[in-house]
Amino acid sequence: CGGPMNHAADPSHPRYRSLLMRHRLEVAAKRGMLADSAMIAHGRGEAYDYLLGETTIPSADVASQIALQALMQAEHPVLSVNGNVVALAGDEMLRLADKIGCPLEVNIFYRTPERMDALLTDLRKRKERLGLDVDILGANPDAVIPGLKGPRAKCEARGILQADAILVPLEDGDRCEALVAMGKTVIVIDLNPLSRSSQRGSITIVDELSRCLENMLTMETEALPSLDSYDHLQTLQDALNAIIIGMKNKFVEAIE
Numbered sequence: 001c002g003g004p005m006n007h008a009a010d011p012s013h014p015r016y017r018s019l020l021m022r023h024r025l026e027v028a029a030k031r032g033m034l035a036d037s038a039m040i041a042h043g044r045g046e047a048y049d050y051l052l053g054e055t056t057i058p059s060a061d062v063a064s065q066i067a068l069q070a071l072m073q074a075e076h077p078v079l080s081v082n083g084n085v086v087a088l089a090g091d092e093m094l095r096l097a098d099k100i101g102c103p104l105e106v107n108i109f110y111r112t113p114e115r116m117d118a119l120l121t122d123l124r125k126r127k128e129r130l131g132l133d134v135d136i137l138g139a140n141p142d143a144v145i146p147g148l149k150g151p152r153a154k155c156e157a158r159g160i161l162q163a164d165a166i167l168v169p170l171e172d173g174d175r176c177e178a179l180v181a182m183g184k185t186v187i188v189i190d191l192n193p194l195s196r197s198s199q200r201g202s203i204t205i206v207d208e209l210s211r212c213l214e215n216m217l218t219m220e221t222e223a224l225p226s227l228d229s230y231d232h233l234q235t236l237q238d239a240l241n242a243i244i245i246g247m248k249n250k251f252v253e254a255i256e
């Protein structure tokens with residue numbers, strides 16, 4: 001018996017990682033960092049990850065290398081983070097920003113002063129604990145993303161507004177599209193290859209956020225593939241194929 005953390009404390013448990021991620025979201029929710037729909041968005045992601053076999057598929061690994069290359073080559077790269085991203089992988093996002101040498105901007109869909117404060121405070125504490133020198137933006141929005149209405153359009157001029165390449169994990173489809181319309185290279189991390197963000201992004205990594213970031217953090221930056229080698233539709237198709245082939249093989253195993 002015992003709560004989910006009993007299993008989460010045991011890395012050999014088959015649901016260890018999944019339970020750990022759920023636990024991180026529960027903690028973040030208690031701290032006021034998440035929107036009410038955060039758990040629903042996570043559940044949608046979990047379902048796709050289950051179908052992908054909870055592993056980084058080869059096409060996602062390649063897309064991650066190309067994404068890292070795009071960020072390293074950009075003049076003004078920015079990493080955009082929302083509540084779920086900070087909760088699930090705040091440390092890894094800060095470490096990636098440090099590796100690339102770029103700022104991180106808190107940019108949330110349901111913006112309230114309380115949530116912004118909770119997220120900025122959490123990130124500043126993480127940054128101090130990690131001993132990193134990363135600019136954390138978002139506290140003083142002085143610009144808007146054209147084509148979006150209300151508080152969700154707010155951003156910083158020296159961050160998201162001027163960025164030529166932007167990483168948007170778990171992004172909403174409308175915002176992703178608005179960023180693409182600004183001419184930016186928009187890099188999406190999303191487990192659902194059918195989401196509008198996945199489809200409309202410039203480069204899409206169909207992988208679980210924390211797994212993808214851990215992978216990117218171990219990559220050598222000298223020998224990354226060129227941006228021209230990226231095939232967007234093929235990358236999305238590969239992810240769907242992995243789901244279909246994985247399911248088919250599971251079924252064969254089950255009836256044999």
Ligand code: ATP
Pocket residue numbers: 041042043044045046048088170171172173174189190191192195196197198207208209210
């Ligand atoms: P869109 O707005 O792009 O059409 P959506 O409305 O289906 O997508 P949202 O709730 O806007 O979904 O965004 C959440 C997205 O994040 C989902 O596509 C979900 O699959 C994905 N997601 C959730 N958790 C994770 C995770 N840990 N790693 C990667 N992707 C995730």
Ligand code: MG
Pocket residue numbers: 172173174
């Ligand atoms: Mg959406």
